[in-house]
Amino acid sequence: MKHLVSGLAIAAALAAPALAQEGETKVIGVSIPAATHGWAGGMNYFAQATVDRLEETYPQLDFVLATASDPAKQVNDIEDMVATRNIDALVVLPFESEPLTGPVQNVKASGAWITVVDRGLAVEGIEDLYVAGDNPGFGRVAGEYMATALPEGGKIVVLRGIPTTIDNERVEGFQAAIEGKNIEVLGMEHGDWNRDKAFTVMQDFLSKYPQIDAVWASDDDMAVGVLGAIEAAGRDDIKFVLGGAGMKEMIKRTMDGDAMIPANVTYPPAMIATAIEITAVGLVSQAPVSGDFIIGSVLVTPENAETYYYPDSPF
16 A cells, blocks of 8 residues: 555644544444445445454454445444444545435534545535545546657547536546647447446547547546447547546456556545544544544556456455
8 A cells, every 4th residue: 555655644643533442442444335336346345354464463443334225224233333233433435415415413522533534415524534635646646647648749538427526626636637638539428337337438538529539537446438439430530548446357357458448547435445544543542533634546557557456355
């Protein structure tokens, strides 16, 4: 993980979780969305693996891990953790920000430590620790690669994710990186981080534009849909597709030198492991763990792809 950390703000003067005393067991609740798509599947894999490892490492810690397929289920899971397990800390990746804000606020009021991952809450200042990817950096790294890979410029199309602040930050970072590089964005549409929607969007792009040099799919699930549409149309003008987030199939194609997938940009689902690990350290040691932990996006190329290849992960 040391290669992924772009910024770490840890302040000793901020609140610290109550240390587990000798003979005492502290309980950490982990609440995350279910594996409804590839990235979430990877997150679930890393969450379970981290919980299993830390329970062996720290006998004074106990964990309760719950996955939810919608915000209402996640709210119920968290309320159950408080009522039945009296959790000392909560690590939560909100399914949606707004409906989870009040319930997490209530957990905070109970005296528990709060670690929020990736999607922030609707009210600032509730969490003690925030762990997330660098979304502006994700777009910037992708844009810088696009500019390098098309040194003479070119015509591209862009698939955006779900309309969110996260997506806006990524697109703004990408656009800033390609500014002045003679790269023309022919079209930009939302593919909602979904391979089926991306397939349809790419079909539309292919019918509209007779010449496309490259595609920023901005997500590996969407890249799968894009590649399917290109293959179905029999187009050979597109030099490459740049996805993102590190799906193992895409990392493997980069590692093997596939010309259509020459690179990737990390947004690791393993950030949930970072969040759980840091929270656990705060409960078993005097290490200060308050603040923001931002995991930087790294360009994956054939030269370093093996470092980011997790064959046992579902993503």
